[in-house]
Structure formats: structure tokens, C-alpha cells
Amino acid sequence: MTSPYRAVLGPAFDELHPRLRAYFDAIPEGSAGRGRGVFDTVGTPRRWLWPVLALFGRAHVMFPVWERGVPFTVENVPVVSADGGPAVRAVRRFELRGRVLEMRDEIGVDGWFIVDRLGSPVLAEAWFSARVLDGGLRLTSRRVALRIGAFRLVIPRAVAPVVALTERYDDERDAQAVAIVVRLPLLGRVYQYAGTFRYQVGSRSVHSDDVARGSE
Numbered sequence: 001m002t003s004p005y006r007a008v009l010g011p012a013f014d015e016l017h018p019r020l021r022a023y024f025d026a027i028p029e030g031s032a033g034r035g036r037g038v039f040d041t042v043g044t045p046r047r048w049l050w051p052v053l054a055l056f057g058r059a060h061v062m063f064p065v066w067e068r069g070v071p072f073t074v075e076n077v078p079v080v081s082a083d084g085g086p087a088v089r090a091v092r093r094f095e096l097r098g099r100v101l102e103m104r105d106e107i108g109v110d111g112w113f114i115v116d117r118l119g120s121p122v123l124a125e126a127w128f129s130a131r132v133l134d135g136g137l138r139l140t141s142r143r144v145a146l147r148i149g150a151f152r153l154v155i156p157r158a159v160a161p162v163v164a165l166t167e168r169y170d171d172e173r174d175a176q177a178v179a180i181v182v183r184l185p186l187l188g189r190v191y192q193y194a195g196t197f198r199y200q201v202g203s204r205s206v207h208s209d210d211v212a213r214g215s216e
């Protein structure tokens with residue numbers, strides 16, 4: 001099965017940096033992708049937003065923090081989405097001052113968009129357009145929805161958050177660089193994380209299987 005990114009990008013997928021192609025391509029059955037690195041920043045310094053972020057934190061989406069130099073790991077496992085399409089289930093573990101917090105999501109395809117279903121259980125969904133720029137990947141949200149039980153509430157674009165993700169490969173540092181910024185109309189930047197990591201695909205451990213099953 002192809003990867004969500006290759007399905008959406010088509011021929012442009014081959015314009016990615018070779019190390020990014022390895023990251024975004026399909027993970028073989030029985031394998032998992034794992035990375036380890038450090039985020040320069042995580043969260044937001046706007047403490048008045050933290051009570052709202054705490055609600056998202058309980059669902060493993062965003063956290064009410066503002067920290068620098070945060071070690072993290074990422075683990076990607078290939079799955080089949082509920083609609084039968086290719087998907088990747090990811091768990092990111094942030095080591096925040098003695099606490100380990102998990103961000104969980106599943107990335108799939110909806111037409112020509114990457115769709116990211118965030119949380120466990122799913123609390124938010126975002127549809128992204130994708131393009132390749134100078135060997136890197138740029139994702140920009142075009143629609144955002146909240147999930148309340150079986151109901152989906154699409155947020156009107158005039159007030160919806162805009163999520164921008166940039167992935168590139170830094171040859172000088174021999175590391176993958178990632179940056180995510182969430183902005184709200186009128187308020188500007190309300191959440192972010194950015195840093196570098198190294199990644200490889202290998203055989204899936206028992207722990208990886210448990211992570212995949214636990215998110216279903």
C-alpha cells in the first residue's frame with residue numbers, strides 16, 4: 001500500500017530530499033519508523049490560553065506548556081484507515097521536565113488532501129494541501145473540524161485555526177527539521193513546536209504493536 005503523502009503528492013513526491021522520501025514513504029508491513037531529537041520550543045508563552053490547551057492535552061493533541069530544549073521521540077506505524085485507505089498512526093512523546101506527554105494522531109488521505117485525525121479518541125481533524133518546496137514538504141490546513149462523539153463540527157474558515165507544517169532535511173546537521181505553527185485570526189500564533197531529529201525504519205517491537213492497538 002502506498003503512503004498518504006505519495007498518494008497526494010503524486011509525481012512531486014520524488015522531488016523531496018531523499019531522506020524525506022524515506023520518512024514519508026510507505027512503511028513496510030511488520031516495521032515501524034522511529035525518530036529521536038530535540039524540540040527547540042514547545043507550546044505557547046500565552047498562559048491565558050493554557051486552560052483551553054489543557055482540554056486538548058487530555059486528548060493527546062496539544063499541551064499547556066512553554067518549554068525549550070525538549071527531548072522527544074516519534075514512532076510511526078502503518079495502518080489502514082476506517083475508509084480503507086493508507087494511513088500512518090503516530091505517537092510523539094515529549095519529555096517535559098520529568099513528565100512524558102504523548103501526542104497521538106493518524107494521518108490519511110481524503111481526496112487530494114492529507115487528513116490528520118488528532119487525539120485518542122479523535123478530538124480534531126485537519127485537511128491539508130501539500131506541496132514540495134526546495135526538496136522540503138509544506139502542509140497548510142484548508143479545513144479544521146472538532147469531533148464531539150459521533151458528531152463533526154467544521155469550524156468556519158473566518159475563525160478557524162490555520163496550521164502550517166514544514167519538514168526539510170538539514171544536510172549540514174545531518175538531521176530532519178520540523179516546524180509546526182498554529183495561528184488564529186486576530187490572535188496570531190497560539191501554539192508551536194520546532195526542532196530536529198534523526199529517523200530510521202526497522203522491525204516493529206512488541207511495544208509498537210501495543211501502541212497501535214491502544215489507539216484503535
